[in-house]
Amino acid sequence: MAHRIERVNSLIRQEISELLQRQVKDPRLGNFITVTAVYTSPDLKYAKIFVSRLDSEGKKQETLNALASASGFFRSELFKRLRLRHTPELSFQWDDSIERGNHLLQLIDEVATDSTSDRHRA
Numbered sequence: 628m629a630h631r632i633e634r635v636n637s638l639i640r641q642e643i644s645e646l647l648q649r650q651v652k653d654p655r656l657g658n659f660i661t662v663t664a665v666y667t668s669p670d671l672k673y674a675k676i677f678v679s680r681l682d683s684e685g686k687k688q689e690t691l692n693a694l695a696s697a698s699g700f701f702r703s704e705l706f707k708r709l710r711l712r713h714t715p716e717l718s719f720q721w722d723d724s725i726e727r728g729n730h731l732l733q734l735i736d737e738v739a740t741d742s743t744s745d746r747h748r749a
Contacts, residue, residue, distance in 0.1 A: 677722035
């Protein structure tokens, strides 16, 4: 059963990504939204879709609102494309792992720069 859910998660992720790139024309969404992960409940009734956006400065809630308003469209397209017996209810969640990763890289760079400058002083 777990393998089926993983396959459904992957298919939903691919389809939502493609729909965002090719068919959704909402100006609130822009072009830089990435579907990072999909987690479907074991009964396949609900799916959490995690998204991230490159130019996310202050646009998280606006992006999530736009995706929520388009969830009916996404769901009907998933029904047509995937031919599942039941198409899950979709909820969109913000994935800030990319931002956290960038922050950690900046901290590492700062520490590396500080240790290099300390060596040159000695």
